[in-house]
Amino acid sequence: MMLRVPFHNLKPKSASDEAEIWHAMERVLRSGRYILGPELEVFEHAFARYCGVRHCIGTASGLDALAMIVCAAGLQAGDEVLVPANSFIATYLALTMHGLVPVLMEPDPQTFLVDPDQLEQNLSSRTKAILLVHLYGRCVDMAPINNFAERHGLMVFEDAAQAHGATWQGKRTGGLGRAAGFSYYPTKNLGALGDAGAITTDDSELADRIRTIRNYGSREKYVHARQGINSRLDELQAAILTVKLKHLDEQNRRRQALARRYLHEIHNDFVQLPEAGPLGSNVWHLFVVRTPQRERLQAHLEQSGIQTAIHYPIPPHRQEAYPQWRHLRLPITEQLHREVLSLPLNPGMSDEDASLVIASLNRFR
Numbered sequence: 001m002m003l004r005v006p007f008h009n010l011k012p013k014s015a016s017d018e019a020e021i022w023h024a025m026e027r028v029l030r031s032g033r034y035i036l037g038p039e040l041e042v043f044e045h046a047f048a049r050y051c052g053v054r055h056c057i058g059t060a061s062g063l064d065a066l067a068m069i070v071c072a073a074g075l076q077a078g079d080e081v082l083v084p085a086n087s088f089i090a091t092y093l094a095l096t097m098h099g100l101v102p103v104l105m106e107p108d109p110q111t112f113l114v115d116p117d118q119l120e121q122n123l124s125s126r127t128k129a130i131l132l133v134h135l136y137g138r139c140v141d142m143a144p145i146n147n148f149a150e151r152h153g154l155m156v157f158e159d160a161a162q163a164h165g166a167t168w169q170g171k172r173t174g175g176l177g178r179a180a181g182f183s184y185y186p187t188k189n190l191g192a193l194g195d196a197g198a199i200t201t202d203d204s205e206l207a208d209r210i211r212t213i214r215n216y217g218s219r220e221k222y223v224h225a226r227q228g229i230n231s232r233l234d235e236l237q238a239a240i241l242t243v244k245l246k247h248l249d250e251q252n253r254r255r256q257a258l259a260r261r262y263l264h265e266i267h268n269d270f271v272q273l274p275e276a277g278p279l280g281s282n283v284w285h286l287f288v289v290r291t292p293q294r295e296r297l298q299a300h301l302e303q304s305g306i307q308t309a310i311h312y313p314i315p316p317h318r319q320e321a322y323p324q325w326r327h328l329r330l331p332i333t334e335q336l337h338r339e340v341l342s343l344p345l346n347p348g349m350s351d352e353d354a355s356l357v358i359a360s361l362n363r364f365r
Contacts, residue, residue: 004305009348024239043238051174055207058233062183062197066094072209116144129155134163137285162285174200251347255284
């Protein structure tokens, strides 16, 4: 069957957008400066302003961003971190690579996000932090999270890899906890042309430690204050991201418009649609439906030339990478992973593309 609606469309939306990116790339090439230069500084300032925080530290990936946050925050091996059980594996790798213990919590089955009731149930004397995930582009309701954290003296970190520009009570993700990790993987709402990430925070001391860690533990060349890593957002990706940041809100509005059509025009008792959440809280990185007939629905859409994806087919506690979690029984998480299916939704989709998806979904029986 001919592909009529691809899941991703990462090409520039217009010739002017493409020309702007080419110009930024050429500027970097001609500068002769490719690491920790002026392009990175410009982007870091711009994204910090966008998120409403004082600091942005560019990194090589979203995973590195999360890993450096927990390292710089002073968590010690054996400390427990409360985390939802239905995220991408990078959320957990960032913790376990430092010897931290992820405590997997069942998500809210309606929002796919942290269930505040699970916090108390999973708290122990070793709990030191909460790593919440703004999954699929929807911002977590921070009020119960922050209240719980304050009562128990816990740090709150954001995995904001899928939620560039989402808001809670007028504040954007990236400024809702002590620090946040972002990914700029090409498919993200704000995507680079390769791997890239960043950390945002209002904590100046934490930001200073992270900047040192990302550069071999060094503030001064060949002088190393601590054991660090090499994880720097390069000049080329920074320049591209500066260009694309200017279009992020417009593209998020397009995502929201497409999501509204799906929510209002898809009518099928066999398919459960996601919740939109409060206005502005969801930037629809993914539009994820649920159905116990996922394989049939995916095949039906494929026959119509519509490409879909599954985020994610195997829950983390069933991955071979984590044999220590095989004993866990997380029925809500497991059901979600059996039933979720992501429909195509991206700023490059036309209204005609959306109509094809809607019509095909409505025909499914």
